[in-house]
Amino acid sequence: MNENTPKHPIHGLMAEFDTPEQLAAAAERVKNDGYQHYDAYMPFPVEAVEDQMPKRGPYLGWLILIAGLCGMFSGLGLQTYIAVYYFPMNIGGRPNFSWPQFIPITFELSILFAAGTAVFGMILLNGLPRPYHPVFNVDRFERASNDRFFICVESEDPKFDMEKTRDLLASMNPLSLSEVPY
Amino acid sequence: MERLQSPDVRGIAPNPPVLAKGYTYDAITEKISDLSLNPKLTRGWLGGFSIAITLAGCMVVAIIHLLFTGVGIWGNNQPVGWAFDIINFVWWIGIGHAGTLISAILLLLKQNWRTSINRFAEAMTIFAVACAGLYPLLHTGRPWLDYWLFPFPNSMGVQQQFRSPLLWDVFAISTYASVSALYWFVGLIPDLAVLRDRAVKPVARKIYAILALGWRGSAQHWRRYRIAYLVLAGLSTPLVLSVHTIVSFDFAESLIPGWHTTIFPPYFVAGAIYSGFAMVLSLCIPLRKAYGLEGFITARHLNNMAKVMLAMGLVVGYGYAMEAFMAWYSGSPHEMGMFINRTTGPMAWSYWALIACNIVIPQTLWLRRARRSTLWLFIISIVVNVGMWLERFVIIVTSLYRDFIPSSWHTYVPTIWDFAMFFGTIGFFLTLFFLFIRYVPVISIAEMRELSHEVEHGHH
Numbered sequence: 001m002n003e004n005t006p007k008h009p010i011h012g013l014m015a016e017f018d019t020p021e022q023l024a025a026a027a028e029r030v031k032n033d034g035y036q037h038y039d040a041y042m043p044f045p046v047e048a049v050e051d052q053m054p055k056r057g058p059y060l061g062w063l064i065l066i067a068g069l070c071g072m073f074s075g076l077g078l079q080t081y082i083a084v085y086y087f088p089m090n091i092g093g094r095p096n097f098s099w100p101q102f103i104p105i106t107f108e109l110s111i112l113f114a115a116g117t118a119v120f121g122m123i124l125l126n127g128l129p130r131p132y133h134p135v136f137n138v139d140r141f142e143r144a145s146n147d148r149f150f151i152c153v154e155s156e157d158p159k160f161d162m163e164k165t166r167d168l169l170a171s172m173n174p175l176s177l178s179e180v181p182y
Numbered sequence: 183m184e185r186l187q188s189p190d191v192r193g194i195a196p197n198p199p200v201l202a203k204g205y206t207y208d209a210i211t212e213k214i215s216d217l218s219l220n221p222k223l224t225r226g227w228l229g230g231f232s233i234a235i236t237l238a239g240c241m242v243v244a245i246i247h248l249l250f251t252g253v254g255i256w257g258n259n260q261p262v263g264w265a266f267d268i269i270n271f272v273w274w275i276g277i278g279h280a281g282t283l284i285s286a287i288l289l290l291l292k293q294n295w296r297t298s299i300n301r302f303a304e305a306m307t308i309f310a311v312a313c314a315g316l317y318p319l320l321h322t323g324r325p326w327l328d329y330w331l332f333p334f335p336n337s338m339g340v341q342q343q344f345r346s347p348l349l350w351d352v353f354a355i356s357t358y359a360s361v362s363a364l365y366w367f368v369g370l371i372p373d374l375a376v377l378r379d380r381a382v383k384p385v386a387r388k389i390y391a392i393l394a395l396g397w398r399g400s401a402q403h404w405r406r407y408r409i410a411y412l413v414l415a416g417l418s419t420p421l422v423l424s425v426h427t428i429v430s431f432d433f434a435e436s437l438i439p440g441w442h443t444t445i446f447p448p449y450f451v452a453g454a455i456y457s458g459f460a461m462v463l464s465l466c467i468p469l470r471k472a473y474g475l476e477g478f479i480t481a482r483h484l485n486n487m488a489k490v491m492l493a494m495g496l497v498v499g500y501g502y503a504m505e506a507f508m509a510w511y512s513g514s515p516h517e518m519g520m521f522i523n524r525t526t527g528p529m530a531w532s533y534w535a536l537i538a539c540n541i542v543i544p545q546t547l548w549l550r551r552a553r554r555s556t557l558w559l560f561i562i563s564i565v566v567n568v569g570m571w572l573e574r575f576v577i578i579v580t581s582l583y584r585d586f587i588p589s590s591w592h593t594y595v596p597t598i599w600d601f602a603m604f605f606g607t608i609g610f611f612l613t614l615f616f617l618f619i620r621y622v623p624v625i626s627i628a629e630m631r632e633l634s635h636e637v638e639h640g641h642h
Contacts, residue, residue, distance in 0.1 A: 146211045
């Protein structure tokens with residue numbers, strides 16, 4: 001058997017709920033059952049659900065900080081290099097390294113770098129843009145962007161078992177339970 | 183996001199609620215997304231759009247004439263070297279600031295009434311900054327060389343003077359435009375996914391799908407999304423304050439009487455917020471009426487915006503008082519001469535019109551009845567927009583037209599091209615706005631659902 005062949009013929013099992021509270025309870029049960037590969041889908045952010053997701057590193061905040069510092073040093077460096085070494089201007093004998101006058105541009109570039117990283121970092125760390133994803137194969141999933149709340153236990157999870165996982169999700173009284181094809 | 187729940191949010195207090203009762207998630211989605219997916223070609227939209235695009239055409243003609251003839255077609259000349267171009271630049275930038283204030287500062291202050299108005303306030307910011315940016319770019323005289331504003335290795339043997347506020351402006355405005363656009367787009371991603379899922383026409387579906395980047399509402403994604411959104415709010419808040427501070431430095435760092443004052447940065451920022459809120463009101467009062475959005479943009483929003491306007495008007499009033507006080511207290515004959523000339527000279531009409539528009543008439547907002555009357559609020563918002571335009575006119579023109587040497591005194595008269603450009607940018611702004619309300623959700627659908635969840639369940 002080729003190692004790239006998925007263990008299961010489907011992406012996972014998906015359950016649909018009516019309220020964010022039900023979804024949070026479902027995610028908690030899935031988590032407590034020892035699953036590590038699952039995801040919840042919802043039309044607006046609900047902190048109670050996010051808390052039940054498998055933990056991932058808080059990289060984004062650090063990336064933004066580093067980018068902001070890079071912006072700061074490049075702003076200061078750019079101005080210092082040009083004003084002191086590359087093109088010094090002697091205006092009434094005032095000092096070339098007049099750093100208080102460099103603050104505004106340094107500040108603006110810090111913000112620009114940090115904000116750009118916040119946006120593009122969020123998009124790229126989320127694995128977007130990604131036009132295709134198996135969850136879109138479920139017809140009812142259209143309502144994930146409207147008024148329904150979904151949880152999908154993925155087949156790559158070592159604990160995933162067609163019967164047992166289905167039983168677990170079914171025991172939470174979901175509105176619907178579907179297989180997610182690839 | 184954990185938000186404090188004030189009791190009046192649930193409509194217990196006499197304040198109207200931030201969201202009318204009975205809006206389920208589905209009803210919110212349908213109501214707002216329908217405006218973009220099944221836009222009706224109403225007579226109002228068509229009429230407004232035609233007027234707007236005609237005015238925008240005037241702008242194009244004015245720009246073409248300017249490019250072929252030069253800035254001599256404008257009325258500014260020595261000693262009034264800055265006039266409509268900078269007045270309008272500052273006016274538009276100021277209008278833009280309210281969008282950032284609503285979307286960023288009110289988010290950090292957990293003011294959940296901002297949710298209904300932040301989307302189009304942010305759109306207003308981007309369009310206003312686009313209009314603002316045109317003026318300094320064209321005022322350089324040879325706009326095709328505007329890239330010289332940025333430092334780059336060149337064979338001309340010159341580099342920028344980084345101690346000049348005008349160069350700070352270049353960086354501040356371009357950063358502000360970029361960050362506002364990013365902020366707006368991030369807020370739009372989940373809503374674009376809504377439109378993708380609901381669009382029926384294949385072309386629309388495809389376009390929204392590309393723009394939505396494949397957003398699927400995953401909880402993991404939402405977590406990063408919220409971090410990014412909150413960080414952007416935190417970054418935009420000092421940014422917006424810095425931008426108008428730097429704009430005010432263009433004046434305050436000079437030695438012109440009437441410009442060279444330390445009150446300028448806070449007074450400019452307050453003025454920006456003042457005019458920006460006025461513009462939000464001018465736009466949202468007709469918008470909520472035309473599209474039946476009274477359930478989302480309630481009397482509560484109008485009331486709150488009126489209060490912000492009243493407060494900012496008082497800060498601006500303090501600025502005017504301080505200008506007068508410092509002119510006297512400085513003991514400088516030039517400062518005093520400028521102030522006496524500004525208030526009693528040949529252009530005194532502009533000063534007193536400004537006081538009437540910005541200080542006197544808005545005091546009616548102390549009355550609850552005035553804040554509850556949409557018609558009166560609309561009138562006031564237009565009056566304040568005019569007043570804030572006059573403020574920049576007064577600051578710029580009446581400080582310049584009577585120079586240090588009486589022989590160089592010269593009055594300022596704008597030409598028809600100044601007006602063509604000014605009304606043209608208003609048309610350009612409205613054109614973009616009309617297109618925006620037709621193709622993009624005017625209210626954040628995802629945030630409205632979140633608000634509705636909060637209102638129903640309290641904080642959790």
